[in-house]
Amino acid sequence: MKIPQLSVFLENRPHSLLEPLQALAAAQINLSGITLADSEQFGILRLVLRDWARARDLLQAGGWAVTVTDMVAIDVDDQPGGLVRTLEVLAAAGADIEYMYGLLLRQSGRFSMLFRFEDPARAIAALQAAGVRTVREDALY
Amino acid sequence: MRKELWNDRAGGFHPVSAPDFLPRAQLREVQSRRLKAVVARSWHNVPLMRERMQARGLAPEAIRGIDDIAALPFTVKADLRDTYPFGMFASPMDEIVRLHASSGTTGKPIVVAYTQEDVEVWTEAMARTFAACGLHRGDIIQNAFGYGLFTGGMGTHYGAEALGATVIPVSGGNSDRQIMLMRDFGVSAVCATPSFFVHLVEKATEMGVDLRSLPLRTGVFGAEPWTDGMRERIQAETGIEAFDIYGLSEITGPGVATECSCHSGLHVLEDHFFPEIIDPATGAPLPDGEEGELVLTTLSKRAMPMIRYRTRDITAILTEPCGCGRTLRRIRRISRRSDDMFIIRGVNVFPSQVEAALLEIEGTVPHYQIILSRKHGLDEMTVEVEVTPEVFSDKVRAMEELRARIAHAIEHILGIRVGLRLVGPQSIPRSEGKARRVIDNRNDSDRSSR
Numbered sequence: 001m002k003i004p005q006l007s008v009f010l011e012n013r014p015h016s017l018l019e020p021l022q023a024l025a026a027a028q029i030n031l032s033g034i035t036l037a038d039s040e041q042f043g044i045l046r047l048v049l050r051d052w053a054r055a056r057d058l059l060q061a062g063g064w065a066v067t068v069t070d071m072v073a074i075d076v077d078d079q080p081g082g083l084v085r086t087l088e089v090l091a092a093a094g095a096d097i098e099y100m101y102g103l104l105l106r107q108s109g110r111f112s113m114l115f116r117f118e119d120p121a122r123a124i125a126a127l128q129a130a131g132v133r134t135v136r137e138d139a140l141y
Numbered sequence: 142m143r144k145e146l147w148n149d150r151a152g153g154f155h156p157v158s159a160p161d162f163l164p165r166a167q168l169r170e171v172q173s174r175r176l177k178a179v180v181a182r183s184w185h186n187v188p189l190m191r192e193r194m195q196a197r198g199l200a201p202e203a204i205r206g207i208d209d210i211a212a213l214p215f216t217v218k219a220d221l222r223d224t225y226p227f228g229m230f231a232s233p234m235d236e237i238v239r240l241h242a243s244s245g246t247t248g249k250p251i252v253v254a255y256t257q258e259d260v261e262v263w264t265e266a267m268a269r270t271f272a273a274c275g276l277h278r279g280d281i282i283q284n285a286f287g288y289g290l291f292t293g294g295m296g297t298h299y300g301a302e303a304l305g306a307t308v309i310p311v312s313g314g315n316s317d318r319q320i321m322l323m324r325d326f327g328v329s330a331v332c333a334t335p336s337f338f339v340h341l342v343e344k345a346t347e348m349g350v351d352l353r354s355l356p357l358r359t360g361v362f363g364a365e366p367w368t369d370g371m372r373e374r375i376q377a378e379t380g381i382e383a384f385d386i387y388g389l390s391e392i393t394g395p396g397v398a399t400e401c402s403c404h405s406g407l408h409v410l411e412d413h414f415f416p417e418i419i420d421p422a423t424g425a426p427l428p429d430g431e432e433g434e435l436v437l438t439t440l441s442k443r444a445m446p447m448i449r450y451r452t453r454d455i456t457a458i459l460t461e462p463c464g465c466g467r468t469l470r471r472i473r474r475i476s477r478r479s480d481d482m483f484i485i486r487g488v489n490v491f492p493s494q495v496e497a498a499l500l501e502i503e504g505t506v507p508h509y510q511i512i513l514s515r516k517h518g519l520d521e522m523t524v525e526v527e528v529t530p531e532v533f534s535d536k537v538r539a540m541e542e543l544r545a546r547i548a549h550a551i552e553h554i555l556g557i558r559v560g561l562r563l564v565g566p567q568s569i570p571r572s573e574g575k576a577r578r579v580i581d582n583r584n585d586s587d588r589s590s591r
Contacts, residue, residue: 005535007533007534007535009528009533009540009563009565009566010565011563011564011565011568016565037537038537039537039540039541041544041562041563042540042563044535044536044537044540046535060530061347063565063566063567063568064565064566065528065529065530065533065565065566066530066533067530067533067534067535069535098536098538099536099537116535116536
């Protein structure tokens with residue numbers, strides 16, 4: 001249920017998104033999920049992928065600042081209110097959400113939300129106690 | 142007795158250091174004798190010097206000792222450019238054994254010359270410098286100062302050999318090879334510019350080489366201003382003891398002044414290079430202890446004597462006796478050059494102030510560049526700072542906070558608003574010699590129309 005996510009610092013300039021993805025493509029590394037958080041000045045590229053360790057080493061060697069963080073993947077019913085129950089549990093537990101994004105699971109065809117919590121262990125404990133279904137790492141790729 | 146006085150492998154006082162400990166009265170006599178000789182030599186051989194002295198109604202005989210030095214005219218860098226290439230030489234070409242040149246930052250290079258005797262004095266000065274840094278026979282010194290026209294490489298090289306140490310003339314650049322040599326040859330001391338050494342530390346980490354596990358214990362750094370904060374960072378990260386040395390090609394090259402193990406200012410080798418401090422605006426001599434521009438006179442130089450050369454470096458002379466026992470007066474560590482200073486919106490700014498601000502922020506490395514530009518007639522200053530893996534966070538908010546914290550630290554020190562741009566690791570060009578900290582694009586745009 002803890003999913004490793006790579007974050008890569010990108011300068012706000014042409015080619016800055018292209019270059020790391022070219023490096024991964026050249027090494028035949030496939031992505032399962034990608035989002036880009038942007039600010040006025042810089043971007044943070046976030047990647048979810050099976051070969052995360054190899055991708056991290058490759059990007060670091062290429063001179064990028066890379067960090068690995070634990071995301072929590074929750075199984076979500078693709079219907080109205082599918083996410084509400086989960087958010088209620090998190091709110092009740094006082095778990096702070098830093099950011100989140102959705103991911104369609106290619107194996108099962110189900111939908112998953114990936115959460116970045118300030119304190120993942122605490123959020124996971126609350127979600128499990130409430131019976132919210134989490135997603136294992138291998139189901140993502 | 143301090144260890145460095147016993148720094149020869151055999152356990153004895155290093156003979157080369159003897160002049161560092163001359164009684165002050167005796168030192169003054171040496172200085173007076175040498176000043177008279179160098180003034181006479183300049184008068185007879187350098188037309189520019191004779192004209193300047195004549196303009197002041199000054200004959201060489203009027204200089205009776207070191208106390209009369211302030212009567213002499215200054216020499217400035219422009220004099221070296223105006224008399225390019227050989228106009229300041231006091232020796233005929235057949236006595237000159239070496240030429241070096243510095244690019245300077247603008248225009249023509251300046252040329253400096255050495256007789257055999259000059260090379261010997263320079264070598265002695267650098268050997269004394271190394272001895273003061275606690276090095277001795279048996280040390281393996283990796284010399285990463287550039288060899289060639291720049292004086293850093295060869296001056297250091299000759300001094301290391303004269304000391305009896307083993308010198309590896311690797312010169313600047315090629316970081317991978319630098320790390321490999323450091324590891325494979327059991328290097329105990331490195332000479333480099335501080336910015337290049339910081340780059341090497343990064344490179345070692347990248348290559349998985351732990352500098353702390355190597356015999357490396359001493360760093361001899363010079364050729365550019367750096368801060369005590371940077372020293373602390375280097376020492377904490379690598380476990381070495383970092384020494385600051387000072388010199389300039391116009392005077393001889395490295396070997397003009399050096400720290401000792403007290404790390405409390407740099408002893409000027411004033412039996413050869415006499416220091417004065419002046420008010421940079423008026424040229425008036427300032428008493429010891431006051432801050433001003435450093436002026437140096439080469440007391441022993443034959444091929445190209447420099448009389449009261451204005452260095453543009455800002456410092457003060459410290460007079461309190463040093464714990465090491467050297468009688469040579471010290472100058473405060475130079476972290477500012479009046480040449481490096483730029484003025485933005487009426488405020489004088491030194492790059493070292495930006496460096497000091499960065500060092501206050503945990504996890505940042507002092508890889509930075511200052512970019513000056515002009516928009517709609519207004520000067521703008523942007524500082525680019527590299528994001529290191531240590532400070533990088535996946536959270537936008539954390540990165541915005543980091544950016545604000547760095548900008549605030551810089552603004553707090555400078556008192557003006559600055560733009561702060563976070564850039565990727567290794568994106569600021571690394572220099573193999575002196576770091577280029579300031580890029581001034583203000584001339585490109587509307588300044589030319591004025």
